[in-house]
Structure formats: structure tokens, C-alpha cells
Amino acid sequence: MNVKDTRGEILDQLNRLLTRSHDAEKGYQEAAENVKDTELKSLFLTQARQRSEFAMEIDREVRTLGGDPDNGTSLAADLHRAWINVKSTFSSNDDKATVQECQRGDQEALNDYNAVLQETDLMASTRELLLRQKQSIESAHASMSRLALVV
Numbered sequence: 001m002n003v004k005d006t007r008g009e010i011l012d013q014l015n016r017l018l019t020r021s022h023d024a025e026k027g028y029q030e031a032a033e034n035v036k037d038t039e040l041k042s043l044f045l046t047q048a049r050q051r052s053e054f055a056m057e058i059d060r061e062v063r064t065l066g067g068d069p070d071n072g073t074s075l076a077a078d079l080h081r082a083w084i085n086v087k088s089t090f091s092s093n094d095d096k097a098t099v100q101e102c103q104r105g106d107q108e109a110l111n112d113y114n115a116v117l118q119e120t121d122l123m124a125s126t127r128e129l130l131l132r133q134k135q136s137i138e139s140a141h142a143s144m145s146r147l148a149l150v151v
Contacts, residue, residue: 010126011067013116014058017130019070020112021055024048027105035095040151044102047140054133061126096151103144109137 028048032041059069113134117127 007065007067010120010122011062011065013120014062014065014126015067015070017112017116017133018055018058018062019072020109021051021058022072024105024109025051025055028102031098031102034098037095037151040095040099040147043143047102050136050140054136057129057133061129065126096148099144099147099151103141103148106137106141106144110134110141113137 025048028044028051032044032048035041035044059071062069113130116122117130117134122130
């Protein structure tokens with residue numbers, strides 16, 4: 001295992017998760033705007049708020065470690081959100097397509113969290129923060145997986 005342990009590498013990895021949190025927040029907001037079902041809309045807005053909280057927590061962690069937090073979203077996420085708009089416009093089942101995209105986005109986030117947790121030598125407090133966030137994302141992913149079957 002190639003463990004990243006320099007301060008700069010750790011800050012880069014945390015900023016990667018920070019960007020992913022911003023991406024997820026914006027993606028869930030976009031999803032809430034695209035669905036017709038009020039319960040789904042509420043669920044997506046709750047997830048957006050949660051990801052905003054995750055971003056604030058990671059932002060604080062980056063600052064605590066002496067780094068400068070990234071505050072934008074990634075180009076890939078911007079394209080992903082645009083894709084949600086296009087897909088939901090042409091899909092015969094808008095809500096299902098949107099749920100599936102949220103599920104896919106959560107899986108990408110989990111992949112990033114797993115990589116950072118496995119490849120980076122983090123302080124215990126940082127590791128606990130990321131593990132807690134990852135657990136919440138896993139729960140959201142499981143919910144999206146179940147919803148995709150019934151929507």
C-alpha cells in the first residue's frame with residue numbers, strides 16, 4: 001500500500017473530498033429541482049444540507065491542518081449536473097433517472113472516501129470524521145438503491 005503521509009498530500013486528499021462534498025450538495029439540490037415527487041424532493045434537500053455540513057467539517061479540518069480549502073465544484077460534477085438535467089428532460093420516468101444519478105454520485109463519493117482512508121496516513125480525529133461521513137454516504141447510497149427499485 002502506497003501511503004500518502006506528507007502534509008501537502010493529506011491536504012490535497014482532504015480538498016478532493018471537500019470538492020466532492022460541494023459536488024454532492026449541488027447535485028442533490030439539482031436533483032430536488034428535477035423531481036416531481038414531494039417526498040423525493042424533501043429527501044434530496046436533506047441530503048444537500050448534509051453534504052453542505054460535510055463540506056464545512058472538511059473545510060475546518062483543512063484549516064486546522066494549516067491548508068487552504070478548495071471552495072468550488074469540479075468540472076466533472078458540473079457536467080454531471082448538466083447531464084441530470086438533460087436525462088431527466090428526455091426520460092420517460094424523470095424521478096427514477098434522477099434517483100439513479102444520485103445513487104451513482106454517492107458511489108463515486110464512496111470510492112473517493114475509501115481511497116483517501118486506505119491510502120492516506122490521517123490523524124485519528126480526521127480519520128474518525130471521514131469514517132462518520134462515509135457511513136452517512138453509505139446509508140444514503142443504500143436508500144437511493146432501494147428507491148431506484150420502486151420509483
